[in-house]
Amino acid sequence: xxxxxxxxxxxxxxxxxxxxxxxxxxxxxxxxxxxxxxxxxxxxxxxxxxxxxxxxxxxxxxxxxxxxxxxxxxxxxxxxxxxxxxxxxxxxxxxxxxxxxxxxxxxx
Amino acid sequence: xxxxxxxxxxxxxxxxxxxxxxxxxxxxxxxxxxxxxxxxxxxxxxxxxxxxxxxxxxxxxxxxxxxxxxxxxxxxxxxxxxxxxxxxxxxxxxxxxxxxxxxxxxxxxxxxxxxxxxxxx
Numbered sequence: 001x002x003x004x005x006x007x008x009x010x011x012x013x014x015x016x017x018x019x020x021x022x023x024x025x026x027x028x029x030x031x032x033x034x035x036x037x038x039x040x041x042x043x044x045x046x047x048x049x050x051x052x053x054x055x056x057x058x059x060x061x062x063x064x065x066x067x068x069x070x071x072x073x074x075x076x077x078x079x080x081x082x083x084x085x086x087x088x089x090x091x092x093x094x095x096x097x098x099x100x101x102x103x104x105x106x107x108x
Numbered sequence: 109x110x111x112x113x114x115x116x117x118x119x120x121x122x123x124x125x126x127x128x129x130x131x132x133x134x135x136x137x138x139x140x141x142x143x144x145x146x147x148x149x150x151x152x153x154x155x156x157x158x159x160x161x162x163x164x165x166x167x168x169x170x171x172x173x174x175x176x177x178x179x180x181x182x183x184x185x186x187x188x189x190x191x192x193x194x195x196x197x198x199x200x201x202x203x204x205x206x207x208x209x210x211x212x213x214x215x216x217x218x219x220x221x222x223x224x225x226x227x228x229x
Contacts, residue, residue: 033215035153042202042219043153054217086153090214096168097143097155097214 002026002091004100011106012077020072020103022087030090032070034063037084037102046085047072074105082107110135112203112220120197120227126190130203130220137161137184139209143216144177144188146199154199155214158206159186193227200224 004024012018031050035043047063060075087100116128144156157167159177179186201223204216
């Protein structure tokens, strides 16, 4: 089965730009979706189909993809962006959903 | 707007069956794929399975032998049953909706608030 790999932790200075990556073979065939999860809360969809943002998600969140790696870029990080970020996609073998291990973003 | 709410016991004994229900309010369950996702304390999200409003299902292979997800259109809700639970099944269980009707994307735009379930004697 496929796996999605994320860096466990990333930090960014307030107002600066940070990129969170998600790597896996399935991303060569299927788009990544990104979720933000704050402590004690349910995940929130922030990006889907590589670059699409749901309504209400600030445009400082953007996405890209190349080969087996998808990226979530946060331009001008705010304190409220501090959270765990998860990617997900589809397993190429058995058509099930898979999640990455999550990246804890700290805004300094 | 559409809202999801999980309900069920918060404590289940080892070897017993974990049962949860997700109530869909503010909209119809019809047309969509509905999933269960869980998160053990301090760990990552894990997709468990989905049910389509028609009743068709697909499960995480690691849980397939123990998991049943079903839908009740008349009550606008769907349910999860996980048999033979162990401490490893202790987690927050979320119900979630796929983004678009009639299309399986595994892109979850609506989530319930989550239900913490502890497996302990």
